[in-house]
Amino acid sequence: MTHETSAYTPPSKMLAAVYDRFGGPDVVRLADVPVPRPGPNDILIRVVASTVSAADHRMRARDLPPGIGLLAMPVVGLFRPRRRILGMDFAGTVVAVGNAVTRFAPGDDVVGMTGSAFGGHAEFLMLPQSAAIATRPADLGHEEALALVFGGHTISECIRRREIRPGDDVLVNGASGAVGSVAIQVAKHFGAHVTAVASADNAGLLARLGADRVIYYRAEDFSTGSETYDIIFDCVGNAPFERFDRVLKPGGALLQVAADFKALVSAKGHTRRSGKLVAPITFTPAASDVAFATRLYREGGLKPVIDRTYRFDEIVEAHRYVDTGRKRGSVIVQIAPPHRRVAAGTLAKAERA
Ligand SMILES: NC(=O)c1ccc[n+]([C@@H]2O[C@H](COP(=O)([O-])OP(=O)(O)OC[C@H]3O[C@@H](n4cnc5c(N)ncnc54)[C@H](OP(=O)(O)O)[C@@H]3O)[C@@H](O)[C@H]2O)c1
Known part of the structure; x- marks a missing residue:
């Protein structure tokens, strides 16, 4: 049973970048996975862009700061990755909401952090409405707003x-x-x-x-x-x-x-x-921290810094570049190709047909 109140019906499958073992960039591959169904307090976001970050590198390569391994095991995994889909941040559009959601509505353009849940390297992302999410500044594109987060x-x-x-x-x-x-x-x-x-x-x-x-x-x-x-x-x-x-x-x-x-x-x-x-600084995602970034942008105190942009099917190359440890600002991955960056209401239901 689903609790979606919006007219939009998401497809049953989505493309995601998954990894099933720890290792170099080549362990990441694109695969079809089920689209999550929002519960009453959840929102479903059509992801337009995410980044490959230092956190993704750490998770994928199990390259953790000295001594952190045991503490991080519940998130990273011991023998196999616990989070199959990486991506700690996202920019996208809300396409469906649970019937108890009051903070967001379909069509809202948002940016945010998933934190240790990861999951941004996929066409759809489900989060509770209380998650670290803020409205995208109207004068910024998805990728530029994402780079603030x-x-x-x-x-x-x-x-x-x-x-x-x-x-x-x-x-x-x-x-x-x-x-x-x-x-x-x-x-x-x-x-x-x-x-x-x-x-x-x-x-x-x-x-x-x-x-x-x-x-x-x-x-x-x-x-x-x-x-x-x-x-x-x-x-x-x-x-x-x-x-x-x-x-x-x-x-x-x-x-x-x-x-x-x-x-x-x-x-x-x-x-x-x-x-x-x-x-x-121990990572605790909060909506107020994402809102801080977008507010500072609006006040003129923060500009996005984008190093490189990759298509979704180039995500292994994005990981390879981030692995150099030399990136400047953000490395963007375009999850939705530019021709599909349309308002939520007009997202073609048959887009994956
Ligand atoms: N605790 C938390 O909540 C939290 C949140 C975010 C990130 N982190 C951690 O914080 C670290 C930084 O994250 P990030 O996203 O900024 O990483 P990043 O984008 O990969 O940037 C790392 C930067 O470090 C510079 N660098 C490398 N060696 C250096 C050295 N010896 N001295 C000075 N600069 C050096 C590199 O610049 P050059 O090319 O100029 O060398 C590179 O631009 C990572 O370890 C990440 O895991 C923690």
């Missing part, structure tokens, strides 16, 4: 732990990636002075994003310099508190976006002993 959501979580104040000295380690490129923009928006740590290849991008100063990590070690910081965003995970302590000002904050097991268990002790906030 992964980093925007993560940085929103970070600044719930420590707000950025005008005049703060902020350092962003891993500044050119999906999270770092948002951290720079958000810190500038709130009036901080921003130092970005990246490779020299990304100098142009960092300048465009507004970084005041750039440290090229192959030429200079920021942890031995004379500058000190109020907030450090670590989006690489190669700099434990011991390495950061001397460049973190009294009362400063280390926000560990890429935290390993040691960072997780030692954070409270470091905080207590040093008087500085050491905060591993």
